[in-house]
Amino acid sequence: MKTLSTFIILLLLPFVSLAAEDESRWLNDIKPQYFADKPIKASDLLTIEAPYRAEDPALVPVKIISKIPQTPERYIKKMWVFVDKNPYPFVGEFTFFPETGKADLAMRIRVNSYSYVRAIAEMNNGDMLMTKKFVKASGGCSAPIGTDLDAAMKRLGKMKFRLKPETKEGLAQAQLLISHPNITGMQMDQVTRFVRKPYFMDKLTVTYNGKPVLMAKTDIAISQDPNFRFYFIPQGQGELKAEFTDVHCESPISRTVCEPSKKYVKTQQVNL
Amino acid sequence: MRFLILFLLWPAILLAQPALSVTEVAPGIFVHFAKQEFPNPHNHDHIANIGFIVGQRCVAVIDTGGSPQQGQALKKAIEYTTDKPVCYVINTHVHPDHIYGNRVFKQPGVKFIGHYRLARAMAARAPFDIDRAKEQWDVNLSAEDIVPPDFNIHKQMRIDLGQRHLLLTAHPTAHTDNDLSVWDEKTNTAWLADLLFIKHIPTLDGSLKGWLSEISKLEKQTYQFVVPGHGPLATHWPQAIQPEKRYLQTLLTEIREQIKQGKYLEEAVKTVGLSEKPHWQLFDAYHQRNVMSAFAELEWEDE
Ligand SMILES: [Zn+2]
Numbered sequence: 047m048k049t050l051s052t053f054i055i056l057l058l059l060p061f062v063s064l065a066a067e068d069e070s071r072w073l074n075d076i077k078p079q080y081f082a083d084k085p086i087k088a089s090d091l092l093t094i095e096a097p098y099r100a101e102d103p104a105l106v107p108v109k110i111i112s113k114i115p116q117t118p119e120r121y122i123k124k125m126w127v128f129v130d131k132n133p134y135p136f137v138g139e140f141t142f143f144p145e146t147g148k149a150d151l152a153m154r155i156r157v158n159s160y161s162y163v164r165a166i167a168e169m170n171n172g173d174m175l176m177t178k179k180f181v182k183a184s185g186g187c188s189a190p191i192g193t194d195l196d197a198a199m200k201r202l203g204k205m206k207f208r209l210k211p212e213t214k215e216g217l218a219q220a221q222l223l224i225s226h227p228n229i230t231g232m233q234m235d236q237v238t239r240f241v242r243k244p245y246f247m248d249k250l251t252v253t254y255n256g257k258p259v260l261m262a263k264t265d266i267a268i269s270q271d272p273n274f275r276f277y278f279i280p281q282g283q284g285e286l287k288a289e290f291t292d293v294h295c296e297s298p299i300s301r302t303v304c305e306p307s308k309k310y311v312k313t314q315q316v317n318l
Numbered sequence: 319m320r321f322l323i324l325f326l327l328w329p330a331i332l333l334a335q336p337a338l339s340v341t342e343v344a345p346g347i348f349v350h351f352a353k354q355e356f357p358n359p360h361n362h363d364h365i366a367n368i369g370f371i372v373g374q375r376c377v378a379v380i381d382t383g384g385s386p387q388q389g390q391a392l393k394k395a396i397e398y399t400t401d402k403p404v405c406y407v408i409n410t411h412v413h414p415d416h417i418y419g420n421r422v423f424k425q426p427g428v429k430f431i432g433h434y435r436l437a438r439a440m441a442a443r444a445p446f447d448i449d450r451a452k453e454q455w456d457v458n459l460s461a462e463d464i465v466p467p468d469f470n471i472h473k474q475m476r477i478d479l480g481q482r483h484l485l486l487t488a489h490p491t492a493h494t495d496n497d498l499s500v501w502d503e504k505t506n507t508a509w510l511a512d513l514l515f516i517k518h519i520p521t522l523d524g525s526l527k528g529w530l531s532e533i534s535k536l537e538k539q540t541y542q543f544v545v546p547g548h549g550p551l552a553t554h555w556p557q558a559i560q561p562e563k564r565y566l567q568t569l570l571t572e573i574r575e576q577i578k579q580g581k582y583l584e585e586a587v588k589t590v591g592l593s594e595k596p597h598w599q600l601f602d603a604y605h606q607r608n609v610m611s612a613f614a615e616l617e618w619e620d621e
Pocket of ligand 1: 187411512547
């Protein structure tokens with residue numbers, strides 16, 4: 047009888063989890079693992095823009111907007127982004143500086159199923175803030191993988207900056223495009239001899255005239271061909287530089303066994 | 319207790335499927351034309367055109383449908399139509415509405431055929447599809463439903479069904495990165511599957527430029543009949559592929575212009591290709607996704 051009731055519970059499980067706007071993964075796994083028992087306050091100094099219905103689970107545009115300027119006295123030091131229900135929820139840990147000007151960040155991520163996307167920010171005084179947005183991954187034929195893996199492999203490591211020609215409130219907006227397949231390693235190994243271990247961009251640093259404006263630790267939830275938009279404070283003539291490394295890991299859901307791979311660099315002169 | 323009984327009856331449910339309705343579009347070529355719908359729990363992802371071709375010796379199945387149940391219904395339709403055995407199962411590409419009936423055809427003497435990149439794509443999608451099949455389509459999938467090809471086609475392959483030769487072509491990345499088409503020499507019928515969408519908006523999961531380049535080759539052919547993956551049979555070639563070509567060309571032109579103007583993806587999805595809306599079924603379900611996918615591709619076209 048015990049096995050039977052367990053069986054029924056197992057059958058009911060998918061329906062229970064369909065009541066999806068739940069906090070369980072955050073409360074039980076993510077928060078304890080990344081923040082221990084630090085107090086984190088919901089805050090409207092931070093918002094997330096993301097489509098409620100994600101058209102393509104492989105490519106969900108997400109933008110985190112902070113409502114305060116970055117000043118040496120008061121600034122957002124770090125920001126973590128998670129997708130609660132992804133097999134590996136950690137999207138990235140982003141470090142900002144007063145030189146960032148404004149701690150806004152746009153990127154493209156993978157969202158496997160109905161889930162909260164959440165951002166947690168640490169202020170320079172240690173305050174922890176949080177915002178979240180529920181995203182419904184659309185059905186249809188797409189999967190959170192990426193298209194044309196071979197094309198992405200061919201141009202792997204290429205980078206380019208795009209800059210808005212105008213500055214606003216002393217701030218310049220930069221877009222950094224990185225070509226990398228960001229392979230998740232999620233697959234059914236027994237089906238195929240094309241076993242692909244997770245292979246993704248793990249660290250990124252962007253500097254302006256030698257000073258960092260954005261640093262990031264990232265993972266497989268970043269879409270194929272990572273794409274970031276951020277701010278910096280321009281000073282006329284200057285140099286933007288992006289550097290990233292990638293890594294091979296043994297398991298899609300653990301980072302205990304990983305092997306560093308290569309380093310890629312791109313510089314660009316700007317005049318703003 | 320009821321759950322358990324249902325569970326035990328599952329194989330019986332499979333057998334109780336009625337035969338799938340099929341139309342003989344040319345001698346020996348049978349197609350089930352699906353309704354144009356977005357996959358959901360009511361239609362069980364039974365939304366693609368699937369079917370079979372009968373030779374003197376044996377039968378080639380072309381795509382097996384969105385679930386084992388639909389695969390079973392297709393198998394019944396074959397049994398009602400001919401006493402020849404199935405010798406090949408051809409999967410035109412990895413999308414779930416085309417491959418998840420595979421399991422019911424797996425038996426000695428049946429060879430599965432696909433594009434050389436199909437197995438890789440199946441492996442990458444499998445965990446995701448198995449995970450969401452119940453919720454999205456009310457279909458139960460497990461590891462057994464992932465049946466990769468026995469023959470992996472790199473360029474072309476001819477198969478003989480007995481007095482009937484089929485030419486199978488593996489395409490460069492277009493609708494997906496693993497598209498395979500079938501040409502029946504005898505009736506000059508091309509089974510293009512999802513390389514051709516008629517009335518149903520094309521869905522892009524491969525390469526916009528690649529697809530347009532395949533279309534420019536396909537439209538030089540002089541096919542008698544063409545079976546699309548979604549939509550009715552085409553009897554006028556190459557006219558039948560012009561709407562799809564126009565749609566994809568519109569995406570290409572307008573997205574290039576957006577990128578040139580320094581627009582971001584989030585802005586492009588709101589403006590690109592809206593003139594196409596009146597021409598397509600399921601436009602709202604797939605168009606924005608097509609724009610996003612194409613935008614991400616075209617950002618790198620100058621590299
Ligand atoms: Zn398809």
